[in-house]
Structure formats: C-alpha cells, structure tokens
Amino acid sequence: MVQGEESSWRMASAHDHERAAVHLNQAALPYHGGVQAHASAALPASFLDFQPAAAAAAYFGELEEALIHGAANAGGVGHHPGSMITSDMHSAKSAAAGYLAARPPTLEIFPSWPMRHQQQLHSGNSQQSVGSTTDSSSARNTMAQMELVSPGPASSIRPSPPSSSEQQPQQQRQEVMMVTTDDYSYKPAFAPPPATLAAAPSFQQQLQLPLHGGDHDKRKHGLARKDGKLVDSKTERRLAQNREAAKKSRLRKKAYVQNLETSRVRLQQMEQELQRARSQGTFLGGCSGSGDLSSGAAVFDMEYARWLDDDGKRLAELRGALQAHLVDGNLGLIVEECMRHYDELFGLKEELARSDVFHLLTGSWATPAERCFFWIGGFRPSDILKILIQQLDPLTEQQLMGIYGLKQSSEQAEEALAQGLQQLHQSLADTVAAGTLNEGAAVPNYMGLMAIALDKLASLEGFYQQADNLRKQTLHQMRRILTTRQAARCFLSIGEYYRRLRALSNLWASRPRE
Amino acid sequence: MMRMQQQQVVAVEGGVVVSNGGGMESPDDSSSSSAIVYERVAAMASGSAVVVFSASGCCMCHVVKRLLLGLGVGPAVYELDQLGGAGREIQAALAQLLPGSSNGGAVVPVVFVGGRLLGGVDKVMACHINGSLVPLLKDAGALWL
Numbered sequence: 215m216v217q218g219e220e221s222s223w224r225m226a227s228a229h230d231h232e233r234a235a236v237h238l239n240q241a242a243l244p245y246h247g248g249v250q251a252h253a254s255a256a257l258p259a260s261f262l263d264f265q266p267a268a269a270a271a272a273y274f275g276e277l278e279e280a281l282i283h284g285a286a287n288a289g290g291v292g293h294h295p296g297s298m299i300t301s302d303m304h305s306a307k308s309a310a311a312g313y314l315a316a317r318p319p320t321l322e323i324f325p326s327w328p329m330r331h332q333q334q335l336h337s338g339n340s341q342q343s344v345g346s347t348t349d350s351s352s353a354r355n356t357m358a359q360m361e362l363v364s365p366g367p368a369s370s371i372r373p374s375p376p377s378s379s380e381q382q383p384q385q386q387r388q389e390v391m392m393v394t395t396d397d398y399s400y401k402p403a404f405a406p407p408p409a410t411l412a413a414a415p416s417f418q419q420q421l422q423l424p425l426h427g428g429d430h431d432k433r434k435h436g437l438a439r440k441d442g443k444l445v446d447s448k449t450e451r452r453l454a455q456n457r458e459a460a461k462k463s464r465l466r467k468k469a470y471v472q473n474l475e476t477s478r479v480r481l482q483q484m485e486q487e488l489q490r491a492r493s494q495g496t497f498l499g500g501c502s503g504s505g506d507l508s509s510g511a512a513v514f515d516m517e518y519a520r521w522l523d524d525d526g527k528r529l530a531e532l533r534g535a536l537q538a539h540l541v542d543g544n545l546g547l548i549v550e551e552c553m554r555h556y557d558e559l560f561g562l563k564e565e566l567a568r569s570d571v572f573h574l575l576t577g578s579w580a581t582p583a584e585r586c587f588f589w590i591g592g593f594r595p596s597d598i599l600k601i602l603i604q605q606l607d608p609l610t611e612q613q614l615m616g617i618y619g620l621k622q623s624s625e626q627a628e629e630a631l632a633q634g635l636q637q638l639h640q641s642l643a644d645t646v647a648a649g650t651l652n653e654g655a656a657v658p659n660y661m662g663l664m665a666i667a668l669d670k671l672a673s674l675e676g677f678y679q680q681a682d683n684l685r686k687q688t689l690h691q692m693r694r695i696l697t698t699r700q701a702a703r704c705f706l707s708i709g710e711y712y713r714r715l716r717a718l719s720n721l722w723a724s725r726p727r728e
Numbered sequence: 729m730m731r732m733q734q735q736q737v738v739a740v741e742g743g744v745v746v747s748n749g750g751g752m753e754s755p756d757d758s759s760s761s762s763a764i765v766y767e768r769v770a771a772m773a774s775g776s777a778v779v780v781f782s783a784s785g786c787c788m789c790h791v792v793k794r795l796l797l798g799l800g801v802g803p804a805v806y807e808l809d810q811l812g813g814a815g816r817e818i819q820a821a822l823a824q825l826l827p828g829s830s831n832g833g834a835v836v837p838v839v840f841v842g843g844r845l846l847g848g849v850d851k852v853m854a855c856h857i858n859g860s861l862v863p864l865l866k867d868a869g870a871l872w873l
Contacts, residue, residue, distance in 0.1 A: 616859075623856050626798050634791030641787065676788055683850050687857040694858075 486723045492519065493581055493716060510569030511579075517562050518579050521555075522716075528552055529709040532702055546698045552705040553693055560686045563592070564679065571675045581719030584712065590635065590681035595624040595688035598708060602692070605707040606700050616695040624688050631684065635677050642670045765821045772818075773840035776804035777870035781822060781838040783809045788849050789837040795852065796839075799862065801870045808836060842868030 649657040782789035808815035855861040
C-alpha cells in the first residue's frame with residue numbers, strides 16, 4: 215500500500231517538476247550564466263564575504279513560491295508545505311549566515327564533501343516517504359537540480375527513476391558528475407572558453423552534488439510521515455548548502471552582467487568616435503569599420519569626406535563674400551563654384567550608383583539626422599524648396615511664381631517617381647514570392663525566378679539615377695530663377711542646413727546615456 | 729530588362745496596320761525595311777498629341793505615365809512587349825533615335841509630343857522641372873488650361 219502511494223506521488227510530483235521547471239526557467243538561464251561568469255571572470259576574494267543573506271533568502275523565496283504552486287497541485291497531499299517552508303526559511307537564514315563565514319573563497323576543483331558526509335545528505339533526503347517534509351524538500355531538491363542543469367539530454371536521467379534501491383551512492387555521484395558535464399557542454403549560449411572548461415564543470419558538479427544529494431537514494435525510507443515542522447538536521451544542512459550555492463551563483467551573475475555592461479558602453483563609445491571621425495573627414499581609406507563596405511563604397515566615403523571639407527570652405531567663402539558685399543561679378547564666380555561643387559557630388563554619386571547603388575540608397579554615407587529626411591538616396595527637392603522659400607524673403611512676383619511653379623513641378627515628379635518605385639517594389643516582391651515558398655529552393659523554376667528578380671533589382675539603379683537627376687535639375691533651375699545675390703544666400707542656406715543636421719547627428723551620438 | 733512575349737499582333741491605333749513580317753527581311757532589304765519601320769513609328773507618333781512607347785512590366789514607364797496623367801494629359805500608350813515582332817522592330821528603331829538611354833539598357837519609355845521626339849524619362853523630368861513641358865503640351869493640344 216505504501217508502495218502504491220509512493221508511486222502515485224512520484225508521478226504527480228514528476229508532473230509538478232515539469233510545471234515548476236517552467237516557472238524556474240527564467241532563473242535557470244541566468245543561474246547558468248552566473249556559473250559561467252565565475253569560471254571566466256576573476257573575482258576578488260572579498261566577494262564571498264558579501265552577506266546577501268536577504269538576497270539569498272529572496273531568491274530562495276522565489277524558488278519556494280514556485281514550489282508551493284507545484285506542491286499544491288500534487289493532488290491532495292493534504293499537508294501544509296507552506297508553513298514548513300517558512301519555518302525552514304528562518305532556519306535557512308541563520309544557517310546561510312553561519313555557513314558563509316565558514317566557506318573559503320577558493321574555486322574548489324574537488325568536492326569538499328567527504329563521502330561519509332555525502333551519504334548523510336543522501337539519507338537526509340529520502341524520496342520514498344510520503345511525508346510532506348520530504349515531499350516538498352525533495353521536490354525542491356529536484357527543482358533546484360532542474361534549474362541548474364538545463365532540461366536537455368540528461369533530464370531523462372533525473373526525474374524519479376524507478377525505485378532502484380540497489381544504487382550505490384558512489385554510482386549516483388558518478389552518474390551525477392556525468393550528467394553535469396554533459397549538460398554543461400550542451401549549453402551553446404554560454405560557450406565557455408576552453409581554459410575554464412576544466413574548472414567550471416567541477417565547480418558546477420560541486421554545486422550539483424549537494425543538491426542532487428539524496429534524490430536517487432531510494433534506500434533510506436527511514437523518515438516516517440511528518441506533517442508540519444521540519445525536524446531533520448541533515449536536510450537543514452543540505453538546504454543551507456543549497457542556499458549558499460544559489461547566492462554564489464547570483465553574485466557571479468551580477469558580476470558577469472556588470473562586465474557585459476561596461477563592455478557594451480565601451481563599444482558604444484568606440485562606435486561614436488568612429489562615426490565622428492568619419493563625418494569629420496578623417497576617415498582612413500580602406501578601413502572597413504562598418505561591416506563590409508564594397509570598394510566602390512569605400513572610395514565614395516573617402517571622396518565624400520573630402521567633399522564635405524570643401525563644402526565647409528565654400529560656405530565660409532560665401533559668408534565672407536556676402537558680408538563684404540562683393541560686386542555681382544565676383545559673387546557670381548563664387549556662386550558658380552558652389553554649383554559646380556554640387557554637381558561634383560552628383561557625379562560622385564552617379565559613379566557609385568554604377569558599382570554599389572545600395573550603399574547610396576541605404577544612406578550609410580550620411581549622418582543619421584540627414585538619413586531621416588532621405589528620399590531615394592538623397593534630399594527630397596520639394597523639402598529643400600520649402601526651406602528656401604522662407605529663407606529668400608525679398609522675392610519679386612515673377613520669382614515667387616517661378617519658385618512656386620518649381621515646387622509644384624518637383625512635387626509632381628517626385629510623386630510619379632514614388633509611384634513607379636512602389637510598383638517596382640510590388641513587382642519584386644511578387645517575383646521573389648512566386649510559386650510556393652514552403653518548398654524552399656526546390657521550386658522548379660528557382661533560377662529563372664532569381665534571374666527575373668535580379669533584373670528588377672537592377673532597375674532600382676535607374677530609379678536612383680532619376681531621383682538624383684531630379685535633385686540636380688531642381689538646383690539648377692533654382693539658380694536660374696534667382697539673382698546672383700539670392701543664389702549665394704540660397705547655397706549658403708542649404709549648406710548651413712546640412713551642416714546643422716550633421717552637427718545634430720554628432721550631438722545625438724555623443725549624448726549621455728544612463 | 730523587357731521581356732518580349734510572343735503574342736498576337738494588335739491593331740495599332742491611328743489606323744496603321746502592323747504586319748508581322750519582322751524576321752524575314754533579306755540583307756539588301758534591311759535598309760528599306762528599317763525605313764519602313766521609322767515611317768511606322770512616325771505615323772504612330774503623329775497619331776496623338778502625346779504618344780508614349782512603353783512596356784507593360786517596366787516601372788520607369790509607369791513613372792512617365794503617372795506624370796503625364798497627373799498633369800491631365802491623356803497619352804496614347806503603345807505597350808511594345810505586347811506587339812510581338814513589330815514591337816521589337818519599333819524598339820530597335822527607337823534605340824537608334826535615342827542613343828545612350830539611362831534606363832538600365834531599356835529603351836522605353838520614349839515620349840513623342842506633337843509628333844516630335846521629346847526623349848526618355850530623364851528628358852521628360854528635366855523639361856518638367858525647368859518648366860518647358862507644360863507649354864509644350866499645351867502647344868501640342870494635349871492640355872487646355
């Protein structure tokens with residue numbers, strides 16, 4: 215009869231374990247990370263003097279929370295694991311504090327528990343009795359064990375194997391050791407550096423041992439059915455060890471995360487520096503700091519940096535000329551220079567479009583703030599016109615008409631281009647999605663499909679060229695409508711507007727982040 | 729970029745009959761046949777105030793059509809890929825008329841206004857921006873405002 219009860223209990227608790235394991239899944243991964251961190255990071259000795267008894271208790275409280283849920287569904291065990299657990303917590307706190315003081319701050323390659331001690335632990339956690347004490351405690355044990363080791367290939371070994379009372383504790387320990395190393399190597403997310411691999415598994419194994427403790431020990435059925443208070447001191451000690459190990463792992467996780475954070479911040483700073491350096495034209499040719507730049511893109515970036523330098527000089531020249539109230543003829547020369555300067559940029563972009571149109575279209579050559587306003591690889595003509603109309607205030611009637619007409623024309627052209635581009639996108643999407651996508655690349659006409667898609671993608675280049683053409687035409691027409699002086703102010707406005715956008719990007723990149 | 733499909737010859741607007749004798753010329757007839765093609769093109773182009781030679785899958789042609797329609801023009805559109813052999817001839821002739829088009833190797837779209845060649849998409853855009861397109865359209869009778 216006892217046997218029957220036990221088996222039914224076991225089945226129920228196995229079910230609980232799965233459910234509670236889900237609860238603890240969140241805890242499991244960082245726990246593993248914590249273990250890893252200890253292996254890879256060099257922590258100061260004072261680390262272990264840290265007394266987070268409260269933290270440990272809180273962590274353990276979460277554990278118990280989940281357990282209560284699990285144990286409560288164990289199908290009418292009828293006892294009060296809650297009260298048992300809370301009483302345990304109190305004892306645990308004191309035990310943890312005392313225990314912490316006793317632990318030496320070294321990474322223990324070999325488990326410190328003598329075999330005799332091990333056996334006591336085993337006996338202390340009998341799984342066979344149906345008492346609430348051992349119910350919850352062993353359930354908790356198995357819980358902790360499942361949280362430490364991922365429910366991977368070794369999980370089949372752990373949950374309640376059939377009563378094999380002939381199992382030697384030695385054999386169990388062996389088995390447990392194998393389980394831990396196996397699971398450890400199956401954790402791809404935390405790929406350990408080979409140097410620490412030797413140390414870490416043994417560390418983990420040391421953690422495992424007290425926890426795995428008496429799970430597989432079916433020999434000791436000594437404890438009678440208890441209800442309420444936990445009396446067994448061996449269990450208490452084991453629990454204390456559990457808590458201490460949990461606390462350790464928690465601290466290691468914290469250190470690991472801090473390490474990651476500082477690295478991240480450093481990486482961000484480096485990226486910002488690189489960005490700043492590039493935008494200020496100190497970009498060293500050929501260095502592919504930002505992923506894989508094609509050669510055309512790298513050349514363009516260099517040329518663009520030089521163009522920006524020139525741009526700065528032009529702006530200064532314009533400003534000086536306007537303030538000095540130069541004769542129109544001289545000013546006109548400067549304005550022509552500016553116009554040629556912009557044409558030069560269009561030429562550079564056209565050259566790049568032939569080799570790497572996507573570098574242009576993605577706008578990785580421009581700063582983030584400029585990229586906000588991107589329209590097919592550059593500025594949107596009507597946007598610039600809107601800005602300029604406000605800047606060039608004293609305009610004659612005819613000029614106003616001209617500029618508004620220009621704005622309208624460019625808007626119409628932009629609209630037509632945008633619609634054509636939309637049709638291209640649709641057509642490309644249709645081509646790529648032709649046939650059944652479920653079969654992967656096994657569709658009969660795959661290569662033909664790809665060839666058609668390639669053609670369509672190539673026509674993107676045409677759209678980019680037309681957009682740039684539109685920009686160029688708009689600027690030239692602008693120049694024609696305005697007087698020399700107005701044109702000078704116009705170029706100055708455009709130049710300053712973009713300079714401000716670039717400065718904004720720099721400020722954005724270097725803004726303080728908590 | 730254009731995929732020419734083998735389709736039936738469609739009777740062309742303007743009453744010009746397109747014969748399908750495209751691939752059968754003997755070498756000494758080629759000059760005269762190309763002259764015939766040019767005439768055909770000219771005839772087609774004169775058929776309406778605004779004529780657009782296009783291809784049904786071409787997105788740049790879509791741009792030109794949208795632009796003209798947006799201005800209120802009702803152009804006559806010939807989808808060359810739907811004209812079979814004749815379409816190919818016309819495309820060849822247009823390629824001669826418009827050397828170095830920037831549309832990634834495709835000749836179309838080609839726009840004729842008032843029977844005279846205007847150009848490809850970049851020319852149309854440039855004319856529109858510098859304000860010369862609308863007067864041109866008005867002169868040809870395509871717009872009335």
